Amino acid sequence: MKRKVYQIVFSATLVVVVAAFLSAIFFVNPSSSFAASGKKKSSAVARISAVEHTEVQIKQLQGTLNITEDQKELWNKLTSVMRENAQEMDALTKNMAENTKTMNALEHMKLHSKITEVHLAQLKKLIPPFEAFYNSMSDQQKNIIDMVFRTGEYGKSKRK
Numbered sequence: 001m002k003r004k005v006y007q008i009v010f011s012a013t014l015v016v017v018v019a020a021f022l023s024a025i026f027f028v029n030p031s032s033s034f035a036a037s038g039k040k041k042s043s044a045v046a047r048i049s050a051v052e053h054t055e056v057q058i059k060q061l062q063g064t065l066n067i068t069e070d071q072k073e074l075w076n077k078l079t080s081v082m083r084e085n086a087q088e089m090d091a092l093t094k095n096m097a098e099n100t101k102t103m104n105a106l107e108h109m110k111l112h113s114k115i116t117e118v119h120l121a122q123l124k125k126l127i128p129p130f131e132a133f134y135n136s137m138s139d140q141q142k143n144i145i146d147m148v149f150r151t152g153e154y155g156k157s158k159r160k
């Protein structure tokens with residue numbers, strides 16, 4: 001009986017250690033390899049800000065969805081929350097990027113936990129205006145936005 005309990009505890013501990021190790025690998029800052037090599041990031045590797053990314057998404061969605069006059073107010077509320085979230089994320093990542101060079105592995109994990117918590121809070125804030133906007137959409141618009149969420153591809157849909 002003791003041996004079975006030991007085997008279960010050992011297996012569970014092994015799973016936790018492997019999960020923590022893999023998490024640490026995935027959360028490692030890729031820019032450290034550039035710093036160690038003394039090379040600068042190429043423009044292809046450089047990240048755009050959350051604000052820039054959000055503005056691109058807003059323009060793509062707006063062009064794809066053909067938002068009606070009746071939907072403008074709901075759309076503006078949604079985009080306002082999207083922009084607020086992007087500004088908040090940019091401020092958070094800028095502040096944290098300044099401190100990552102001196103962080104140890106545990107601090108990195110805590111950092112990524114905090115970022116995840118912020119993402120969750122932002123999603124909770126985004127869902128109500130998105131739901132109101134989604135409910136105002138025509139079936140054709142819903143099909144378009146559903147496809148965008150499934151595939152990540154923006155573009156003009158085929159009209160009937």
